[in-house]
Amino acid sequence: MRELGPGEVRAAVPVGRPRSPRDPRLDVLRGIALVMIFINHVPGNFYENLTSRSFGFSDAAEGFVLMSGVSAGLAYGLAFKPGGQAWTGLARIWGRVWTLYLVHVLVTALAFAIAAGLALWANIPGLLHLNGIEGIYLHPLQTLFALPLLIDQLGYANILPLYCVLLAVTPALLWAAWRAPRALLVGSVTLWFVAGQMRWNVPTWPIERGWQFSPFSWQILFVIGLFTGLRLKEGRRFVPAKAWLLWLCGAFLLLVLMWRWVPPVSEAMNHGMWLLSEAGAPWVLVNHQKVWETAPRLLHALALAYLLATLPVVRRVCASAVGAPFALLGRHALPVFALGSVLAFLLQGIKTETGEDLLLDSAMLGAGLWLQFALAFAKDRWPAR
Numbered sequence: 001m002r003e004l005g006p007g008e009v010r011a012a013v014p015v016g017r018p019r020s021p022r023d024p025r026l027d028v029l030r031g032i033a034l035v036m037i038f039i040n041h042v043p044g045n046f047y048e049n050l051t052s053r054s055f056g057f058s059d060a061a062e063g064f065v066l067m068s069g070v071s072a073g074l075a076y077g078l079a080f081k082p083g084g085q086a087w088t089g090l091a092r093i094w095g096r097v098w099t100l101y102l103v104h105v106l107v108t109a110l111a112f113a114i115a116a117g118l119a120l121w122a123n124i125p126g127l128l129h130l131n132g133i134e135g136i137y138l139h140p141l142q143t144l145f146a147l148p149l150l151i152d153q154l155g156y157a158n159i160l161p162l163y164c165v166l167l168a169v170t171p172a173l174l175w176a177a178w179r180a181p182r183a184l185l186v187g188s189v190t191l192w193f194v195a196g197q198m199r200w201n202v203p204t205w206p207i208e209r210g211w212q213f214s215p216f217s218w219q220i221l222f223v224i225g226l227f228t229g230l231r232l233k234e235g236r237r238f239v240p241a242k243a244w245l246l247w248l249c250g251a252f253l254l255l256v257l258m259w260r261w262v263p264p265v266s267e268a269m270n271h272g273m274w275l276l277s278e279a280g281a282p283w284v285l286v287n288h289q290k291v292w293e294t295a296p297r298l299l300h301a302l303a304l305a306y307l308l309a310t311l312p313v314v315r316r317v318c319a320s321a322v323g324a325p326f327a328l329l330g331r332h333a334l335p336v337f338a339l340g341s342v343l344a345f346l347l348q349g350i351k352t353e354t355g356e357d358l359l360l361d362s363a364m365l366g367a368g369l370w371l372q373f374a375l376a377f378a379k380d381r382w383p384a385r
Contacts, residue, residue, distance in 0.1 A: 024327050028318040029308060030067050031326030034336055036060035038368060041156045041344035044351055045361040052304075056256045057288060061159060062301035065218055068163055069225020070232070072170050073177075077230045080174035090171050097168050103338050104160040108147060111154055111345045112136055118349040126352025127345065131155030135207050142206035151205050156348075157341060158212040165215045166222045173226055184223065192220040196284030196292040210291065217292040221301065241310050249303035256300055325373060332376040339375055343368040 036051040037060045053059035072093075079089025115127040128134060131154045135143040146152035150161045176184040194200070195216030202211045224238070231238040239245070258265040273286045285295045308314050317323055329336050347364050354360055 023315070024318040024323055025309070025315055026067060026070060027327040027330030028323040029063065029326075029330070030333055031329030033060040033063040033067065034329050034333060034340060034372070035326070035369065037064065037337070038340040038344060038372070039365060041341065042347045042351065042361075042365065042368075044356050045365060046356070046358050047361070047365060055260065056253065056300045056304065057297045058301035058304065061213070061290075062221055062293070062297065063305070064159065065162070065166070065213075065221045066225045066301065066305055068166070069222040070229040071225075072167065072222075073174070073226040073229020074233055075229075076170065077174055077177075077226075077233050080171065081178050086171070086175070089174070093167060093170050097164050100160055100164045100167065100334070103334060104150075104157065104164065105148060107157050107160070107338055107341045108154055110342045111157060114342070114345045114349060118346075124349055124353050127349035130348060130352070131157070131345075132207060132209075139206040146205050151203070152207065153204065153211065155212070156344060160337075161211070162213040162215055162218055166219060170226070173223060174230075177226060177230055181227070185227070188220050188223040192217050192293070192298075193282070193284055196289075196294055197282055199292065201291065212291060214292050220298065221293065224302070237309075239306060246307065246310050249306045252299065252303045253307065256296075328376045328380060329372065332379040335379060336372045336376050340368065340372050343371065 036053075039045065039047045039051055040053065040059065048054065051060065052063075076089045076093055079085050079092070111131070112133060115133045119125040119128055128137075132152070133154060135152060143152055150164070153161055173184065195214060200216045201214040204210055228238040255265075255269075259269045260266065277283070277286045283294075284292065287294045288296050290297065318327070347368065350364065351361075
């Protein structure tokens with residue numbers, strides 16, 4: 001029997017026949033991304049060095065957005081196929097957008113509450129000066145107006161607004177993906193290139209800094225994820241499994257690893273990128289910018305995704321007992337992410353007093369991860385609505 005792609009669900013089978021098992025890779029990899037996001041959202045701890053961003057240009061955020069696109073394609077794709085129930089799909093997607101928006105507003109409100117509580121009752125005011133929280137007392141009326149409109153965002157609480165925007169336009173993307181896939185893909189790549197080259201972003205107010213993730217640029221990862229989900233739904237791969245492409249991606253990932261950690265390689269590659277820039281190469285191709293998801297980050301994320309989606313050993317590990325805890329997190333990604341975000345603000349505030357302390361950081365991060373696993377475990381067993 002043909003091996004399923006990540007997150008693939010086989011077609012419905014007649015009653016009485018056993019269903020094919022759910023492919024665990026999407027849930028496991030999403031769970032691992034959530035763990036890395038939580039660790040990276042508490043900056044200044046040793047364990048940051050063990051997350052994916054220390055070994056390449058991209059980090060867990062790229063994986064989160066890409067897998068969100070895959071999940072959206074799997075969950076909503078068939079509704080927008082010619083002859084599908086588009087209105088039902090539209091209602092489901094925009095209902096999800098509303099849920100994401102409410103979760104974002106709740107996380108933001110709790111971040112302010114944590115900052116105030118630490119200052120009032122623990123004599124730890126440091127968080128009041130981090131992540132844009134100071135806007136609430138420097139520009140109170142403007143900030144209260146801007147936050148619910150998403151034109152102001154706190155640091156480390158800015159990926160859900162991106163997801164809201166991308167999911168809000170998903171009905172149009174899915175409609176086009178079935179009817180004009182090449183045009184959609186070319187349009188997505190063109191928008192990514194132009195947005196990065198022109199530095200297009202959504203402005204913020206009252207503090208002018210722009211969104212941490214420009215939706216004009218980051219949409220390319222989401223669109224590629226959508227196409228991947230749609231093809232998996234059809235029992236196909238968006239990008240065929242080819243040995244030469246697997247080796248090419250592996251070689252590129254190895255080069256990037258050496259670029260990060262081997263000084264002579266780093267110096268040579270950085271100098272080469274500078275020479276390309278001086279020669280007039282487009283900015284978006286030769287710079288490393290997370291806001292606009294420039295080419296080095298994008299290519300690293302896609303190469304890593306292809307490797308994980310193609311190597312058979314990844315499926316075996318994800319289906320084993322080792323992958324089960326991460327699959328649990330991945331199945332309940334939104335509540336786990338929300339709890340992790342709130343806990344990260346609390347730990348950031350505490351670390352403004354304690355600094356980097358391996359023992360204390362281990363205890364705090366361990367407790368935070370335990371709470372997230374406990375929430376996912378409880379959600380897994382709560383009665384269905």
